Amino acid sequence: MLLEWRQADWKPDEVTKMGLRFESVPDGTRITIEHDEWGSLLGDRRGELAGWFAGEVAAPLFQAMGPTRFGDWLTDRRARRPSGAQARAGYRDPVYHRPNFKVILKALSLTPSDFLLEVGCGGGALLQEALRSGCRAAAVDHSPEMVKLAQEVNHDAIRQRRLEVREAEADQLPFPNGKFTCAALTNVFGFLPDPHAVLVEIRRVLAKEGRLVLFTVSPEMRGTIAAPEPMASRIHFYKDEELMKLTREAGFADVRVERPNLEPFAREAGVPEEHIQAFSGRDGQLTIGLKT
Numbered sequence: 001m002l003l004e005w006r007q008a009d010w011k012p013d014e015v016t017k018m019g020l021r022f023e024s025v026p027d028g029t030r031i032t033i034e035h036d037e038w039g040s041l042l043g044d045r046r047g048e049l050a051g052w053f054a055g056e057v058a059a060p061l062f063q064a065m066g067p068t069r070f071g072d073w074l075t076d077r078r079a080r081r082p083s084g085a086q087a088r089a090g091y092r093d094p095v096y097h098r099p100n101f102k103v104i105l106k107a108l109s110l111t112p113s114d115f116l117l118e119v120g121c122g123g124g125a126l127l128q129e130a131l132r133s134g135c136r137a138a139a140v141d142h143s144p145e146m147v148k149l150a151q152e153v154n155h156d157a158i159r160q161r162r163l164e165v166r167e168a169e170a171d172q173l174p175f176p177n178g179k180f181t182c183a184a185l186t187n188v189f190g191f192l193p194d195p196h197a198v199l200v201e202i203r204r205v206l207a208k209e210g211r212l213v214l215f216t217v218s219p220e221m222r223g224t225i226a227a228p229e230p231m232a233s234r235i236h237f238y239k240d241e242e243l244m245k246l247t248r249e250a251g252f253a254d255v256r257v258e259r260p261n262l263e264p265f266a267r268e269a270g271v272p273e274e275h276i277q278a279f280s281g282r283d284g285q286l287t288i289g290l291k292t
C-alpha cells in the first residue's frame with residue numbers, strides 16, 4: 001500500500017511517501033511502514049513526524065482493523081451489549097428469536113399469578129409476548145440502549161406497573177430474595193463470564209418452587225446462521241451435560257435439558273418460509289430447573 005501526501009499546493013513537487021508492506025511470516029503478518037521524501041517543508045524534524053505517524057495514525061488503524069478487535073466490536077454491537085440503529089431495529093422485532101420465545105413460553109405456561117424475571121431481555125420482545133398471559137414481569141439488561149428499547153416496546157405494561165426493566169448485570173440482580181415465580185434467559189447464557197454466579201443469583205431471587213427456563217444454542221450450531229462468526233468465537237457453547245451440571249451446582253432440582261424441534265414454533269412465529277428449514281433440527285437446548 002502506498003500513500004502519497006502533497007503537503008502544499010504551492011509546492012507541487014514536495015511529496016511525502018508512506019509505504020506499508022505486508023509480509024507473511026510464521027504465526028501472522030509482518031507490517032513494515034516506510035517513510036520517504038518528507039521534503040524541505042518539514043525541516044529537520046523528520047524523525048518526530050515519522051513517530052507521530054506511526055504512533056498516532058498507523059498503529060491505531062492497524063489495531064482497530066485487527067480481526068480480534070473488530071470481532072469484539074461487532075459482537076458487542078450486535079449481541080453482547082447491543083447498540084446502534086441496526087441493533088435497535090433488529091431487537092425491536094427479532095423474528096428469528098421468536099421460535100425460542102414460543103418454546104420458553106410453552107415451558108413456563110404463565111398465568112396471571114406469575115411474576116417473571118428475564119435476564120438479558122434485549123429489546124423486550126419476549127416480555128411483550130409473556131405479558132399477554134396477564135403475569136407481572138421484571139427484566140434486566142446491561143445495554144442501556146436495549147433497556148430503553150424494552151421500556152419503549154412495553155410502555156403500556158410499565159405504565160400499568162406490571163413491568164419494570166432495569167439496567168443491571170446478570171450476576172447482580174437489583175431485586176430482593178424470593179421475588180419471582182419464574183425466570184427466563186435466551187441467547188445470553190453463552191456470553192456470561194461467570195455462569196455459576198448468575199444461576200446462583202437467579203436462584204436467590206426466585207421464590208420456592210420457582211421455575212428456571214434457559215434457552216441456549218447447542219455446540220452443533222457454532223458457525224451456522226444461528227451462531228455466525230465473529231459471535232461464535234465469543235460464545236461459550238455448552239454440552240447438555242454441562243448445562244445440567246451447572247444448573248444443579250447452582251442449587252436447582254429436577255434439572256433436565258430438552259431438545260425441542262423449533263420448526264412448528266418458527267411457523268407460528270412467522271419466520272419466512274425460505275428460512276424455516278434452519279429451525280428443523282433439534283439444535284436448541286432448553287434447560288429447565290426448579291428451586292426447591
Ligand SMILES: C[S@@+](CC[C@H](N)C(=O)[O-])C[C@H]1O[C@@H](n2cnc3c(N)ncnc32)[C@H](O)[C@@H]1O
Nearest residue numbers: 079080081120121122141142143169170187188
Ligand atoms: C443476543 S442478545 C439476546 C436478547 C434477547 N434475549 C433476545 O433473544 O432477543 C443478548 C442480550 O443479553 C444482554 N447481556 C449480555 N450479557 C449480559 C450481562 N452480563 N448482564 C446483563 N445483560 C447481558 C445483552 O446486552 C443483550 O441485550
